[in-house]
Amino acid sequence: MLQIWGRRNSNNVMPVMWTVGELGIEFERHNAGGSFGGVDTPEYLEMNPNGKIPVINDDGFVLFESQAIIRYLSTKYAKGTLAPEDPQAFAIADQWMEWYKTTVFGPFLGLLIAVVRTEEGKRDQxxxxxxxADLGGLLDILDEQLAKHEYVAGDTFTMADIPLGGAIYRYYEMAVPHHKRPHIQAWQERLKERPAFQTHVMFPFGRNLAEWNALEQQDA
Ligand SMILES: N[C@@H](CCC(=O)N[C@@H](CS)C(=O)NCC(=O)O)C(=O)O
Incomplete structure (x- = not known):
């Protein structure tokens, strides 16, 4: 059975869990990282020498890097749906996944740390x-794409929706003045109808550091 290591509140574990939920495959998740620790043991470092989460073991095949995991699982279990069969359609989905990781993830994570994971008195406004503001500019690009298509990589739901969809859900849950974009809002509403999104993304992650830490451990 597929084994997954990582605390579920991690921004990199969340999209892997959502993928697994979409696939409907059996899995076991082991809490690791953050307050759970366990990522610096020789056994863990053997799986991921970076000591980071997530890591998977799929019947003896070990893989780290969340985006690589999402592409691997989508290609193995959902070719033609999550992982488009046509090479160019696959490349477009991949392009948006890379855009997320290389361009959106930085300001998104920075904001989450600055707002949710920093004590209220110490926040740098x-x-x-x-x-x-950086995220607002990126949302303009995504909104333009979603004005043309119902989903990130075209007219059907693919792996491209997963990392972006989860991060943008969290963005709109954070206590900041949100940059709303009509096509992004409509896409988020479509994602909220998906049971795997409800289970693996739409859970409270906290509005401040104390809540973040408490909710992380509640999942133990
Ligand atoms: N590029 C890696 C980044 C992995 C990463 O930085 N994971 C963070 C959590 S989101 C981590 O392991 N932090 C240390 C910890 O949680 O103990 C990926 O996408 O999988």
Whole structure:
């Protein structure tokens, strides 16, 4: 059975879990990282020398890097749906996944750390404003794409929707003045109808550091 290591509140574990939920395959998830630790043992470092989450073991095949895991699982278990069969359609889905990881993830994670994972008295409002403005510009690009298509890589739901969809859900749950975009909002509403999104993305992750830490451990 597929084994997954990582605390579920991690921004990199969440899209892997959502993928697994979409696939409907059996899995076991082992809490690791953050307050659970366990990522610096020789056994763990053998699986991922970076000591990071997530890692999977699929019947003896070990893989780290969340995006690689999502592409692998989609190609193995959902070719023609999550992983488009046509090479160019696959490349477009991959392109948006890369755009997310190389361009959106930085300001998104920066904002989450600055808002949710920083004690209220210590928050840097200038930094929050600037990261939020950076995200606003990126949301314009995504909104333009979603004006043309119902989903990120075209007219059907693919792996391209997963990392972006989860991060943008979290963005709209954070206590910041949100940049709303009509096509992004409509896409998010479509995602919220998916049972795997409801289970693996739509859970509370906390509005401040104390809540973040408490909710992380509640999942133990
Ligand atoms: N590029 C890697 C990044 C992995 C990563 O940085 N994971 C973070 C959690 S989101 C981590 O392991 N942090 C240390 C910890 O949680 O103990 C991926 O996408 O899988």
């Amino acid at each position: 200038g930094r929050i404003f600037s990261l939020n």
